[in-house]
Amino acid sequence: MTTHTRVAVVGLGALGAAALWRLAARGVDVVGFEQFGIGHALGSSHGQTRLFREACLEHPGLAPMAAESRTLFRQLEQASGKELLRITGGYLIGSPESDVVAGTARAADAYGLPYERLDRAALAARLPQQAELPPDACGIHDPGCGVIDPEATVVAAVAEAARLGAAVHTHTTVETLEPGADGVRITAGGRVHTADAVIVAAGAWLPPFIPELELTPVRTPLHWFAPDRDGAGSATDFAVDRFPVIVRQTDPETVLWGHGAVDGGLVKLGIGDIWGERPPRIDPSALDRGVNTAEWRRLSALVERVLPGLDPVPARVEPCMITLSPDDQFVIGTSPASPRILVAGGDSGHAFKHCLAIGESLARDVAGEAQPYDLDFVRPGRFAV
Ligand SMILES: Cc1cc2nc3c(=O)[nH]c(=O)nc-3n(C[C@H](O)[C@H](O)[C@H](O)COP(=O)(O)OP(=O)(O)OC[C@H]3O[C@@H](n4cnc5c(N)ncnc54)[C@H](O)[C@@H]3O)c2cc1C
Known part of the structure; x- marks a missing residue:
């Protein structure tokens, strides 16, 4: 039997877990698929710590994203009862x-x-x-600098999403995505699901889903x-x-x-x-x-x-791995593949600190809410010819 949800998230690493949480927090009917377990060590979001900085030298537009993430880290800490971001200077x-x-x-x-x-x-x-x-x-x-616990963040975001009603399928690989007029047909773990919209947050596995974007996974x-x-x-x-x-x-x-x-x-x-x-x-x-x-x-x-x-x-x-975009900034929002497929990737080695704000901005996109700060520099459309 085919199941239908409003939104499906492919990949529950840092970015996908955050999107799942922020969608569930809005009461959106959402399902997440993860090919491994939650908080695993086979992608880009493991290794005990990630650096947090708010005055981001990688792009002047990243500071408001980091500030929003910091607020959401505190919210997720409250929900999970765990310290996730330690400010050290x-x-x-x-x-x-x-x-x-x-x-x-x-x-x-x-x-x-x-x-x-x-x-x-x-x-x-x-x-x-x-x-x-x-x-x-x-x-x-x-x-304002600090260290984040990446595994605990991913685990806390998925647990909080599930508590708020998100469905979570672990050890389930999404094989194909077929966007159509009525929604997206998803084959995952040998079953068919449909969704009005799909967020692809597959980290280093993202490029084959959206080959229009020049993303390059590398070993780091x-x-x-x-x-x-x-x-x-x-x-x-x-x-x-x-x-x-x-x-x-x-x-x-x-x-x-x-x-x-x-x-x-x-x-x-x-x-x-x-x-x-x-x-x-x-x-x-x-x-x-x-x-x-x-x-x-x-x-x-x-x-x-x-x-x-x-x-x-x-x-x-x-x-570990990172996935480079042509300009070393993330790729967040509606993809060139279809208006029903959103992308969250191209982390370029500096996305963990921003992951919760990225999840929030994707949830705003899906809900049709205005973005409170400029995201043009991370939108996939900037690579459009
Ligand atoms: C060495 C190193 C140091 C870093 N240091 C920092 C730092 O100090 N500060 C900072 O902010 N960032 C840092 N980063 C970057 C940060 O870790 C990444 O930007 C972030 O973890 C990327 O998360 P992601 O969700 O895109 O990828 P991932 O966490 O890999 O998530 C993608 C998920 O999708 C799943 N998946 C893939 N394909 C499928 C499929 N077909 N079906 C189902 N599931 C699928 C994968 O299993 C995975 O769980 C560092 C990265 C590295 C490697």
Whole structure:
């Protein structure tokens, strides 16, 4: 028997779970399909933490989205009884003209967000774990930075959606979507469903559903480091309260990002991918889930140079993926495939902090509500020829 719902969501990672929750919160009849379990470690939304920043240097239009997400994180924390976003403050470091320092200041100034400028001496005093600060180094202290628990966020959003009436089908792969005059025919797990509208939030698996959008899934592993017990580092120096969120531009192409150990864990660090060379396209279902020494050698060398208190050999590595759009901004809203198919993807490595606001904006689209801030820079139509 065919079942019909007003909206179906394909993929319940960060973006799909958020859309499901925000639609269910409006009383919309909604069903979600997830090929794995909820909060799994096989897509883009696993690995214990994601950085949160409100003064987003990636695009000046992202600040209101991050602010709305912060409000919704607090709402989801209330509903779930779990801490999902821990505000730690953070340091954005580079030369005065660097993308990281100048871009963050631009976004903060545009939206009146508070921050503190630090010269090299102040920066070195606040973060003595750092080495090789060049003579022109300076920094911004952004009190709004923090760390998010990604798995707990996805689990909480889906649980809250289900509590509000959403149907959730886990371990059910959506095979085809066929939009027609009366709705969209969905085949999933060998059964047929229909919906008035479908939101495709399939992460790295999204491109074949909407080939009109040039989205490229790539492998981007997560790396964790431990203090070097024989060297200068100690667990206390690298706990998150002493070593909070950092984003340090070490040269025009290289950005080291990360944060100190949360609750006695490891220090998480990575190299900014969005400014560098594009990695090769991968097939997410055939992702190499092994650990590749060549892949972390560049990060390891950078850690050895600028954070000498850490053991430069990663203590833990986990595969992950991001999906790049041509301009490194998300792709959110009505797709070129059909007015009945909305898309939520092209995360480009920085969407987790915005996921709840993205879910809310998709719910507003479906409900025909006005958007409270500009979304043109993330609309799929910007790629239309
Ligand atoms: C190393 C790394 C570091 C990052 N750091 C940050 C950070 O600090 N801050 C930040 O904001 N962002 C960060 N990100 C980006 C952020 O994690 C992603 O933008 C976000 O998790 C993307 O969520 P998603 O919902 O698009 O994808 P996913 O979470 O992968 O969700 C897609 C879901 O769709 C499901 N699916 C796919 N196809 C089907 C199908 N046919 N049927 C049913 N289900 C299907 C998948 O199983 C999956 O669960 C980082 C990403 C990586 C990899």
